[in-house]
Amino acid sequence: MLLRMSTLLLRTLREDPADAEVPSHRLLLRAGYIRRAAPGGYTWLPLGKLVLDRISELVRSEMAAIDGQEVHFPALLPAEPYRASGRWTEYGDDIFTFADRKGAGHLLAPTHEEMAALLVKDLFTSYRDFPVTLFQIQTKFRDEARPRAGLLRGREFLMKDAYSFDLDEAGLQAAYERQRAAYRRIFDRLGLDYTVVHAMSGAMGGSASEEFLAVTPVGEDTFVGCTSCDYAANTEAVTTRAPASGDPHAHPPVEVHDTPETPTIAGLVEMANTRRLGGRDDWTAADTLKNIVLTVRRPGVDEAELLVIGVPGDREVDLKRVAAALHPATVTVFDDWAEHPELVRGYLGPQILDKLNLRYLVDPRIAPGTAWLTGANEPGRHATGVANGRDFTPDGTIEAAEVRPGDPCPSCEAGALTIRRGIEVGHIFQLGRRFTDAFAVDVLGPEGKPVRPTMGCYGIGVSRAVAAVAEQHHDDRGLVWPAAIAPCDVHLVAAGKGPQLEAALDLGARLSAAGLRVLVDDRSGVSAGVKFTDAELIGVPRAVVVGRRLADGYVELRDRATGERAELPLDGLVERLV
Ligand code: ATP
Ligand code: MG
Ligand code: MG
Ligand code: MG
Numbered sequence: 001m002l003l004r005m006s007t008l009l010l011r012t013l014r015e016d017p018a019d020a021e022v023p024s025h026r027l028l029l030r031a032g033y034i035r036r037a038a039p040g041g042y043t044w045l046p047l048g049k050l051v052l053d054r055i056s057e058l059v060r061s062e063m064a065a066i067d068g069q070e071v072h073f074p075a076l077l078p079a080e081p082y083r084a085s086g087r088w089t090e091y092g093d094d095i096f097t098f099a100d101r102k103g104a105g106h107l108l109a110p111t112h113e114e115m116a117a118l119l120v121k122d123l124f125t126s127y128r129d130f131p132v133t134l135f136q137i138q139t140k141f142r143d144e145a146r147p148r149a150g151l152l153r154g155r156e157f158l159m160k161d162a163y164s165f166d167l168d169e170a171g172l173q174a175a176y177e178r179q180r181a182a183y184r185r186i187f188d189r190l191g192l193d194y195t196v197v198h199a200m201s202g203a204m205g206g207s208a209s210e211e212f213l214a215v216t217p218v219g220e221d222t223f224v225g226c227t228s229c230d231y232a233a234n235t236e237a238v239t240t241r242a243p244a245s246g247d248p249h250a251h252p253p254v255e256v257h258d259t260p261e262t263p264t265i266a267g268l269v270e271m272a273n274t275r276r277l278g279g280r281d282d283w284t285a286a287d288t289l290k291n292i293v294l295t296v297r298r299p300g301v302d303e304a305e306l307l308v309i310g311v312p313g314d315r316e317v318d319l320k321r322v323a324a325a326l327h328p329a330t331v332t333v334f335d336d337w338a339e340h341p342e343l344v345r346g347y348l349g350p351q352i353l354d355k356l357n358l359r360y361l362v363d364p365r366i367a368p369g370t371a372w373l374t375g376a377n378e379p380g381r382h383a384t385g386v387a388n389g390r391d392f393t394p395d396g397t398i399e400a401a402e403v404r405p406g407d408p409c410p411s412c413e414a415g416a417l418t419i420r421r422g423i424e425v426g427h428i429f430q431l432g433r434r435f436t437d438a439f440a441v442d443v444l445g446p447e448g449k450p451v452r453p454t455m456g457c458y459g460i461g462v463s464r465a466v467a468a469v470a471e472q473h474h475d476d477r478g479l480v481w482p483a484a485i486a487p488c489d490v491h492l493v494a495a496g497k498g499p500q501l502e503a504a505l506d507l508g509a510r511l512s513a514a515g516l517r518v519l520v521d522d523r524s525g526v527s528a529g530v531k532f533t534d535a536e537l538i539g540v541p542r543a544v545v546v547g548r549r550l551a552d553g554y555v556e557l558r559d560r561a562t563g564e565r566a567e568l569p570l571d572g573l574v575e576r577l578v
Helices: 023-030 046-065 080-085 113-123 169-189 262-274 285-290 319-326 350-355 434-438 462-472 499-513 528-538 548-552 573-577
Strands: 002-004 034-038 041-044 076-078 096-099 105-108 132-141 156-166 194-198 209-215 221-226 232-234 239-241 255-258 292-300 303-310 331-334 358-362 370-375 397-399 417-432 454-461 490-494 518-521 542-546 554-559 565-569
Touching: 002 499, 023 034, 023 462, 041 046, 046 132, 046 156, 046 169, 046 462, 076 080, 080 105, 080 113, 080 434, 113 132, 113 156, 113 434, 113 454, 156 169, 156 462, 169 194, 169 209, 169 417, 169 454, 194 221, 194 417, 209 221, 209 462, 417 434, 417 462, 434 454, 454 462, 490 499, 490 528, 499 518, 499 542, 499 548, 499 573, 518 528, 542 573, 548 554, 565 573
Parallel strands: 002 518, 194 232, 303 331, 490 518, 490 542
Antiparallel strands: 034 041, 076 105, 096 105, 132 156, 156 454, 194 209, 209 417, 221 232, 221 417, 239 397, 255 358, 292 303, 292 370, 358 370, 417 454, 542 554, 554 565
8 A cells, every 4th residue: 555645635734723622632633634524523534544444453353353243233223122122212312313204213323232132033043043243343323412532522433342142141251251352452452551440331231341441631431440459440330338238337228219300401411512601702511510519409309409509619600690591490509509518519520411311319318308410321320429429329339429549449448549530442241131131032942942142242432442542642743653553554755856756656666565554755845844744743653764865775764653763775675664
């Protein structure tokens, strides 16, 4: 492959784009890998598409190595299967739904468990057909409340999703372990610094689940590690058991209620996405909301009241305006929440905004008349209220919504917790029979009785991984791609016209014939200095400069990561670089 920059669809940018918040987003735009096309939607330019395809291919090869069979489901789907599984409503505003010309409900698939289960039901009839693992690499659609940071959170993104089907728990466990090992190989090969953490299952349901988090401060997930054992968990999932029942300190039963005020939160989120509030032009409502403490008070069982309370501190937010825009009838503004100790505070962070629907837990141990905000994807499991920094779920587990560095490790109890942030690049689940139950997927067992398969599902954010790698592999001059997924293997810079250009093009042709991916900067009217700057911005691992010393038969080899430079004879260079 030989790409010539004189004709390539590529415009590098000198300045940082104003709307790019994080380094990966900034650099992928500046170096000409992607262009924004829609809210949460990006066009892949040739260089970006090469990286995306290399990651897809790497993922595909590791899935094939564990006997995954590649399929491809439609992204445009009828509502029925999602109604049958309950996810049509469970996903709430997170999915794009619409009616076709006949009025039939449809959606753009956010993930494909339903279709995988239906496909297996359609084709397999006997226990002899199992185990089987299907996978696809496909565009997914989610109406994210807050598309963010370029590829990191899109409304349209590329995912590798795999689905395993086994007849018993041991089979599921083995399939899960194989995927887990494949994920480790994939993220190792991508050059990511990542941690595998215990996770919440969210809208998937099911039991065991782990996330692969690429460690970086720009990540949206916060996770804990332990100083003395290998415990690691998403803070959403830090769980310690409450005392067993019978114990005098046992957790009293907790009631879970749907709040009648769901429109308030939905409206609030809409505000956050569409309007600027807070009396400042440079603040979006989302910024404002991030800095507001929300509290739900429960005056009666049937009634919830949303209170917007200002955070004391330096942010001058026009709370009354925010409150009025939200839901005038139910919002009360307190300028000083500290004067209202009867209220339990809840922090409306981005993770809650993502979950949209409001549910609340009523814990009898908290002062009567108070309740907590929780996400509704899994009723009662995303508690976010804060009381002593601990949340309680209906089954009596305690979740720490706010763990602090130095807290005792819930696993070994000897070590202390550390806290870091990461980008969720992969997530694996042992689903169980939720979806095979929904569609009554039964096959004939060895004894002639029907058997219902158990499922696992395994996702990788392929487009998100492009940004995660960029986040971890860049410097102040630009991107620094790991060789395994760089758009090209060699970047040739013709630092001069005439013989240099000719020699660069000739070298490019020979390297490409030898199987390398080559980018040659053959632009005329562009100074050598600009070409060097662009080469560093684009981040191909090795650059070869064909310049002044060509007359003596020498070129310069530059290593993007280490900055090392070496003068090498042009003679024998192809053999050396292959
Ligand atoms: P998040 O917590 O970041 O919203 P998720 O838990 O909703 O992600 P999953 O349902 O587990 O996502 O999907 C599998 C993988 O798809 C995720 O691990 C992530 O890498 C990727 N992914 C999910 N949502 C997005 C998105 N909006 N943009 C890009 N990648 C995404
Ligand atoms: Mg999500
Ligand atoms: Mg997640
Ligand atoms: Mg996930």
